[in-house]
Amino acid sequence: MDVLKRVPVREQDAVVRSANFEEVCLGYNEEEAMAEAARCLGCKNAQCMKGCPVSIDIPGFIGQVKEGNFEEAYQIISKSSALPAVCGRVCPQETQCEGKCIRGIKGEPVAIGKLERFVADWAREHGIKPAKAEKLNGHKVAVIGSGPAGLTCAGDLAKMGYDVTIFEALHEAGGVLIYGIPEFRLPKQKVVAAEVENVKSLGVKIETNVVIGKSVTIDELMEEEGFEAVFIGSGAGLPKFMGIPGEQAMGVFSANEFLTRNNLMKAFLEGYDTPIKAGKKVIVVGGGNVAMDAARTAKRLGAEVHIVYRRSEEELPARVEEVHHAKEEGVIFDLLQNPVELLVDEAGCVKGAKIIKMELGEPDASGRRRPVEVPGSEYEIEADVVIMSLGTSPNPLISSTTKGLDVNKWKCIVADEANGATSKEGVYAGGDAVTGAATVILAMGAGKAAAKGIDEYLSNK
Amino acid sequence: MYPIVRREQLADKIYLMDVKAPRVAQYCEPGQFVIVKIDEVGERIPLTICDYNRAEGTITIVFQVVGASTQRMVDLQVGDAFQDFVGPLGCASDLIGEDVEELKKKKILFVAGGVGTAPVYPQVKWLHEHGVDCDVIMGSRSKDLLILEDEMRAVCKNLYVTTDDGSYGFKGTGTAQLQALWDEGARYDHCVAIGPMIMMKFVCKLTKELGIPTIVSMNPIMVDGTGMCGACRLVVGDQVKFACVDGPEFDGHLVDFDQAMRRQAQYKTEEGRAMLALEEGDTHHGGCGHCN
Numbered sequence: 001m002d003v004l005k006r007v008p009v010r011e012q013d014a015v016v017r018s019a020n021f022e023e024v025c026l027g028y029n030e031e032e033a034m035a036e037a038a039r040c041l042g043c044k045n046a047q048c049m050k051g052c053p054v055s056i057d058i059p060g061f062i063g064q065v066k067e068g069n070f071e072e073a074y075q076i077i078s079k080s081s082a083l084p085a086v087c088g089r090v091c092p093q094e095t096q097c098e099g100k101c102i103r104g105i106k107g108e109p110v111a112i113g114k115l116e117r118f119v120a121d122w123a124r125e126h127g128i129k130p131a132k133a134e135k136l137n138g139h140k141v142a143v144i145g146s147g148p149a150g151l152t153c154a155g156d157l158a159k160m161g162y163d164v165t166i167f168e169a170l171h172e173a174g175g176v177l178i179y180g181i182p183e184f185r186l187p188k189q190k191v192v193a194a195e196v197e198n199v200k201s202l203g204v205k206i207e208t209n210v211v212i213g214k215s216v217t218i219d220e221l222m223e224e225e226g227f228e229a230v231f232i233g234s235g236a237g238l239p240k241f242m243g244i245p246g247e248q249a250m251g252v253f254s255a256n257e258f259l260t261r262n263n264l265m266k267a268f269l270e271g272y273d274t275p276i277k278a279g280k281k282v283i284v285v286g287g288g289n290v291a292m293d294a295a296r297t298a299k300r301l302g303a304e305v306h307i308v309y310r311r312s313e314e315e316l317p318a319r320v321e322e323v324h325h326a327k328e329e330g331v332i333f334d335l336l337q338n339p340v341e342l343l344v345d346e347a348g349c350v351k352g353a354k355i356i357k358m359e360l361g362e363p364d365a366s367g368r369r370r371p372v373e374v375p376g377s378e379y380e381i382e383a384d385v386v387i388m389s390l391g392t393s394p395n396p397l398i399s400s401t402t403k404g405l406d407v408n409k410w411k412c413i414v415a416d417e418a419n420g421a422t423s424k425e426g427v428y429a430g431g432d433a434v435t436g437a438a439t440v441i442l443a444m445g446a447g448k449a450a451a452k453g454i455d456e457y458l459s460n461k
Numbered sequence: 462m463y464p465i466v467r468r469e470q471l472a473d474k475i476y477l478m479d480v481k482a483p484r485v486a487q488y489c490e491p492g493q494f495v496i497v498k499i500d501e502v503g504e505r506i507p508l509t510i511c512d513y514n515r516a517e518g519t520i521t522i523v524f525q526v527v528g529a530s531t532q533r534m535v536d537l538q539v540g541d542a543f544q545d546f547v548g549p550l551g552c553a554s555d556l557i558g559e560d561v562e563e564l565k566k567k568k569i570l571f572v573a574g575g576v577g578t579a580p581v582y583p584q585v586k587w588l589h590e591h592g593v594d595c596d597v598i599m600g601s602r603s604k605d606l607l608i609l610e611d612e613m614r615a616v617c618k619n620l621y622v623t624t625d626d627g628s629y630g631f632k633g634t635g636t637a638q639l640q641a642l643w644d645e646g647a648r649y650d651h652c653v654a655i656g657p658m659i660m661m662k663f664v665c666k667l668t669k670e671l672g673i674p675t676i677v678s679m680n681p682i683m684v685d686g687t688g689m690c691g692a693c694r695l696v697v698g699d700q701v702k703f704a705c706v707d708g709p710e711f712d713g714h715l716v717d718f719d720q721a722m723r724r725q726a727q728y729k730t731e732e733g734r735a736m737l738a739l740e741e742g743d744t745h746h747g748g749c750g751h752c753n
Binding site for chain 1: 493503687689703706723728
């Protein structure tokens with residue numbers, strides 16, 4: 001075995017999977033995991049841990065995997081992470097833990113993400129639960145949103161003995177893990193529901209169908225329902241559109257709508273009532289992970305799919321693995337191009353897009369080279385569905401109904417990065433509601449920091 | 462689960478239900494809506510709140526059978542429950558936020574069409590409870606489709622009933638009734654029109670000519686109802702608004718109704734229609750569950 005190379009992970013064949021919603025990556029088995037774990041050098045001053053937003057003891061758990069002690073490995077991970085089966089699947093490890101791995105200097109870094117996933121899956125299959133708090137402290141904390149930030153914050157607080165209730169606006173817990181990330185990347189029943197059950201097994205209560213700011217406000221939760229602290233992990237919010245002609249035509253969707261219909265409402269499954277317009281030729285505008293998810297979903301629903309992105313491949317914000325998988329599955333990348341108008345037929349349905357070619361100019365504020373239109377390069381492309389995946393802007397439901405909660409100029413909630421504290425006493429926040437759209441693991445890191453902040457606040461009160 | 466505690470058939474294909482949902486009943490206001498989901502496989506269906514009882518913790522909803530999902534709702538009886546019932550969503554009616562003394566000085570008219578009578582009712586009732594008089598025009602296709610007539614009569618000053626076929630009351634549309642009242646010398650300072658989009662479009666066309674500010678309540682396709690998906694977006698003036706968080710009420714003179722009507726037909730494809738017509742037979746009205 002070449003120690004510079006990682007143990008390859010088994011995947012569903014690209015042609016087969018591009019027509020089904022089964023998980024793409026099949027994960028390691030016990031032998032493969034132990035072989036891959038053996039590549040870890042067990043560094044004393046582990047760089048990988050510095051790349052992890054929730055500081056998992058990576059050499060510690062991998063050391064246990066190497067020995068075949070999978071339950072011990074799971075308990076080490078679950079000290080730091082409430083959602084290891086999720087993180088092992090959707091974290092951008094290449095820029096975090098694996099990006100700092102010493103093995104990566106000469107060869108391929110240790111497959112930390114795949115090992116984490118293996119350990120979490122093994123624990124679930126063997127009925128192992130995270131350790132519960134020994135005694136309760138009687139303090140009530142409300143957590144708003146059951147996405148990665150909320151679940152992490154709630155799980156950590158419950159482990160410390162707090163009486164935690166999560167309020168979720170949708171009918172199912174999991175936030176973006178349920179409505180956003182598709183089944184083929186993150187199985188809902190097998191993985192997400194199981195992780196939510198793990199958090200509940202710590203004593204956390206989850207109340208679905210409660211829209212904070214509408215059903216009840218934060219002030220009412222604190223003044224009338226006896227919650228001593230509140231964590232806001234309400235997620236990103238309102239989808240952005242381009243503001244170009246034709247955008248209100250039928251067949252033009254936000255990625256959020258397209259993905260929610262498919263993932264949360266299960267439009268892709270027989271027997272579910274919610275419709276989805278699959279399209280024959282689909283354009284997805286944008287280059288992030290959400291764009292990849294929308295494109296790969298449309299592909300599985302039977303369409304020819306084009307990703308239209310205004311910069312080049314190098315600037316694609318999506319994870320390398322997602323881009324790679326999308327290409328393997330036959331998604332076509334139209335890079336350095338941007339729609340300037342959507343074309344609409346007499347019935348009001350989108351029938352295509354007018355697209356202009358771009359070239360890269362000087363770097364802009366984000367450090368990426370600014371795309372500039374190439375004059376006279378417009379052309380038309382047919383499409384019966386256009387999906388806008390341009391990010392989101394914050395939802396004002398909570399900030400506009402909570403007295404004394406400051407927001408910044410982008411309308412994101414202002415919170416201290418170290419402990420999640422907001423401008424309002426007892427109210428903490430983290431995740432996309434604070435940072436704008438980011439990753440699952442960063443939201444988890446923020447949920448973790450806020451759990452610590454809330455514990456310090458209530459302990460000293 | 463959210464149990465159904467009362468169920469009545471109001472007219473052909475129109476039903477009323479009281480649903481136990483204490484969190485929704487505690488803070489809801491006229492003008493807001495709820496989203497219901499029957500069971501695991503059901504759609505999320507937005508419905509405007511028709512009435513509420515804070516003490517009992519119940520919400521009254523009224524719905525018309527228009528497609529597969531609402532057809533399934535008909536099968537639910539007292540004692541059955543919705544798996545999900547979320548709200549209140551959207552903003553309360555503008556009238557609720559206004560100074561009651563100022564409202565008393567205004568001549569207010571409501572124009573309700575079809576099941577649009579249901580969301581008009583709590584607003585008129587609220588005004589009545591606050592000592593504000595208003596007139597109501599309520600219309601339907603024919604007498605047997607008229608709903609909540611007695612309830613409405615009890616809370617408004619003048620009630621004008623219209624039917625398209627003349628089987629009861631004024632023969633013609635609500636818009637025609639308003640024109641007739643105007644011609645007889647009636648004057649209004651404020652109008653609220655709620656009903657099928659086509660009806661709201663024509664009421665607004667007339668009130669614009671007559672110079673009466675008019676509020677409409679939009680009922681576009683929605684998924685989450687909390688601002689996340691953008692399915693309910695519509696053009697108001699030169700801005701794109703989300704009906705679920707910015708509405709559902711908007712200035713009717715600024716709404717692009719033609720576009721809103723097209724968007725409402727989003728899932729009514731030819732293929733889909735044909736398939737649903739086959740499956741649903743006589744109950745098929747366009748098939749998607751979102752048509753009027």
